[in-house]
Amino acid sequence: GAVVSQHPSWVICKSGTSVKIECRSLDFQATTMFWYRQFPKQSLMLMATSNEGSKATYEQGVEKDKFLINHASLTLSTLTVTSAHPEDSSFYICSAGAGPLIGPLHFGNGTRLTVT
């Protein structure tokens, strides 16, 4: 089946630094990738939708200058958390869709970010 690889699986960084998370579709071309944030024991909160070659669409309340998303190719999207603060500590998950028709989203295994 379709595989989405997300790296790193966990990262610890200091306040004020930036962290980049990668999301790759390994065996299909992902025209659309989604980035979610998940707090403990809660559902997935959509942060932004990225389409290959165009700017990401951010959900209301998500700071686009803080959470930089790049979708430079059909197999790679990156999320950069800039000037990280402890409140940015969370579980970040990406998912990818293979085309404009609806179908299953394939999720990465998530990245646990801890900002100290």
Add this chain to the structure above:
Amino acid sequence: GENVEQHPSTLSVQEGDSAVIKCTYSDSASNYFPWYKQELGKGPQLIIDIRSNVGEKKDQRIAVTLNKTAKHFSLHITETQPEDSAVYFCAASKNTGNQFYFGTGTSLTVIP
């Protein structure tokens, strides 16, 4: 926009019993309904899905039913096993944009 509600939030069953999780949605234009299983520290994994032109779909011990008129769909797990313990999310989507709307999740515990 779409609003997906999921119940119960927690569910405990004895091994071998059945588990049922229910979701409702608000947008009648939604036509695709996947279910995801999320284990601790991992991303959600698709376990079964159903499209609006079908009323029921089964895959071994897992089944999903859809009632378009009432706008609700349910996940049924039979002969539950301890490895079924996880958080389950339902979702709804339309034909446009692959935008998925997730339920709030159900934490299922199967007691050996």
